[in-house]
Amino acid sequence: MQDDRKIRSVAIVGGGTAGWMAASAMAKAFAAPGGSAGPTITVIESETIGTVGVGEATIPPIRQFNSMIGLDEADFMAATGATVKLGIAFHDWSAPGSRYFHGFGDFGPEVRGQAYRQHLFRLHAEGRIDSLEAWSLPSVMAAKGRFAPPSDDPRSVLSAYSYAYHFDAGLFARRLRALAEAAGTVRLEGRIVDVTVDADRVQAVVLEDGRRVESDLFIDCSGFRGLLIEGALKAGYEDWTRWLPCDRAVALPCPATRAPVPYTAATALSAGWRWRIPLQHRVGNGYVYSSAFIDDQAALDELLQGLEAAPVAEPNRLRFVTGRRRMAWKGNVVAVGLASGFLEPLESTSINLIQTGIGRLLELFPDRDFDPALLTEYNRRTAQEFERVRDFIIAHYHLAGRSEGELWRHCRDNAPPDTLAAKLELFRARGEVSLLEDESFREDSWAAVLTGLGVWPRRVSPLVQRLDLDQVQAQAGRLADLIGRAAASLPDHAAYLDARRRSAMGAAA
Numbered sequence: 001m002q003d004d005r006k007i008r009s010v011a012i013v014g015g016g017t018a019g020w021m022a023a024s025a026m027a028k029a030f031a032a033p034g035g036s037a038g039p040t041i042t043v044i045e046s047e048t049i050g051t052v053g054v055g056e057a058t059i060p061p062i063r064q065f066n067s068m069i070g071l072d073e074a075d076f077m078a079a080t081g082a083t084v085k086l087g088i089a090f091h092d093w094s095a096p097g098s099r100y101f102h103g104f105g106d107f108g109p110e111v112r113g114q115a116y117r118q119h120l121f122r123l124h125a126e127g128r129i130d131s132l133e134a135w136s137l138p139s140v141m142a143a144k145g146r147f148a149p150p151s152d153d154p155r156s157v158l159s160a161y162s163y164a165y166h167f168d169a170g171l172f173a174r175r176l177r178a179l180a181e182a183a184g185t186v187r188l189e190g191r192i193v194d195v196t197v198d199a200d201r202v203q204a205v206v207l208e209d210g211r212r213v214e215s216d217l218f219i220d221c222s223g224f225r226g227l228l229i230e231g232a233l234k235a236g237y238e239d240w241t242r243w244l245p246c247d248r249a250v251a252l253p254c255p256a257t258r259a260p261v262p263y264t265a266a267t268a269l270s271a272g273w274r275w276r277i278p279l280q281h282r283v284g285n286g287y288v289y290s291s292a293f294i295d296d297q298a299a300l301d302e303l304l305q306g307l308e309a310a311p312v313a314e315p316n317r318l319r320f321v322t323g324r325r326r327m328a329w330k331g332n333v334v335a336v337g338l339a340s341g342f343l344e345p346l347e348s349t350s351i352n353l354i355q356t357g358i359g360r361l362l363e364l365f366p367d368r369d370f371d372p373a374l375l376t377e378y379n380r381r382t383a384q385e386f387e388r389v390r391d392f393i394i395a396h397y398h399l400a401g402r403s404e405g406e407l408w409r410h411c412r413d414n415a416p417p418d419t420l421a422a423k424l425e426l427f428r429a430r431g432e433v434s435l436l437e438d439e440s441f442r443e444d445s446w447a448a449v450l451t452g453l454g455v456w457p458r459r460v461s462p463l464v465q466r467l468d469l470d471q472v473q474a475q476a477g478r479l480a481d482l483i484g485r486a487a488a489s490l491p492d493h494a495a496y497l498d499a500r501r502r503s504a505m506g507a508a509a
Helices: 016-029 062-068 073-080 114-127 137-144 169-183 228-232 296-305 351-365 372-399 406-413 417-430 443-452 469-487 493-508
Strands: 008-013 041-045 083-085 087-091 100-101 164-166 188-189 192-197 201-207 212-214 217-220 237-239 247-256 264-269 274-276 283-289 317-318 322-326 331-335
Touching: 008 016, 016 041, 016 062, 016 169, 016 351, 041 493, 062 073, 062 164, 062 351, 073 164, 073 493, 083 274, 087 137, 100 137, 100 443, 114 469, 137 296, 137 469, 169 188, 169 237, 192 228, 201 264, 217 228, 228 331, 247 296, 283 296, 283 317, 322 372, 331 351, 351 372, 372 406, 372 417, 372 443, 417 443
Parallel strands: 008 041, 008 217, 041 188, 087 264, 217 331
Antiparallel strands: 083 164, 087 100, 192 201, 201 212, 237 322, 247 283, 247 317, 264 274, 274 283
16 A cells, blocks of 8 residues: 555754754644644754854745744744844945845835836936835835734735744744644754665664664754765765855854844945844844955954944854755755755845745655655755855845955956846846746845845836836825835834733733
8 A cells, every 4th residue: 555655754863943943844744633643753953062043034934934833923922032024234235334125025016017116117217216115115114113014905005015033043943842842743862973874865873872763754954064965875065155255154142232123234344244133132143254355353353343232152153165965855865954055144044945945845745765756856946946045145245336355356256157147137138037936035125136236227118118207206206105104104113022022921821
């Protein structure tokens, strides 16, 4: 019978955010009432092995993940010190003092069958506007420090945006662990000292105390080292340093000196960029940089100069190589999280790549025959998703107009991948964004970043050119005024967080 070939056991190697996201999602997926018993799920982790734990910013799909595993928003925000994220403010990327905002929303409704950004591109070409941000509701909300969840009424201007979170990744993993264990996941404490492999499949892992853990399917969440996918199965790694030369980061938390803002800040520095992530209980800070253009001590000194308060922990230093595994799924091992590859946190995609990797695995979940067609499709889609995010991040560096620092000249002069070059040329020609399969960011995200870095289309659609320019400008003015008044009507971000805390306390009482 086909049931005889089903996966009976899943072992997740490594805890942290990736491991416990995988465990909680799988426990939920296999808990469907009325179905046959799912596989046993075991997480193997060691308290003596630290996690990276600096990924504290996300993009909007995290809300769908939390909903899918049954994590209440108020409970989640209280448990993880979470704040709202409406987008990212980029400082000094074009020149000292410059700023643009990538908000999680569109730039207005379609008019005459054309995306509203096309009408704004025309106004810019005619010298009538210099930015798209007045037509981006999340950008205006962020500037005013306001927030409320989007309206369910599609006719309302307050429906035209989304949001994500900033949170403490360690606390998030702890909350996910509680959910997973409550659903039957077993946690084993121990360090893996050996891996048994036969015919390109992992048979078992051996712990320091001699315990041997066998499983049908292994999920490698062991971080950069890729204990199973690389250490045991030699999947290979595709290095993208030539396009993204930053290879180190240093992170330092500090106390907050002001109320948390509903956005991440990414500030360009001499050899990379600094993040500022506001949580309810602290501020996360870090510097992503290239060791080819600055040494570790100088990078730490530059980060310290920008802190708003004295750090409350020792520097957490990370070394990495930007790229991806050539195969994220090989044999009976699927790599998730940092074990599958690394893209620097400029657009906060690390946790989303964990989420989509888990989702693909559940969609293509195998039996013990591990049909090669499933592996091929998983690896194809994973590679494409990594490459699409890679191109989006490269665009930030390649188009930055900074003249201060050798890193920036290197990135500007280095030819981008062909996929990105074609996308940029189409946008310059007509303001269109060619979305490829497995894109994580939609057209308005690309438009926000490209125009924020000074890249505008040379021409706009003839269908847009036919409309009376003064009428287009008047209508745009009315829409910008409507967006401004709608944003001003929303609660203060701090007041929203306080309401969420009260809601969580009431539910727990």
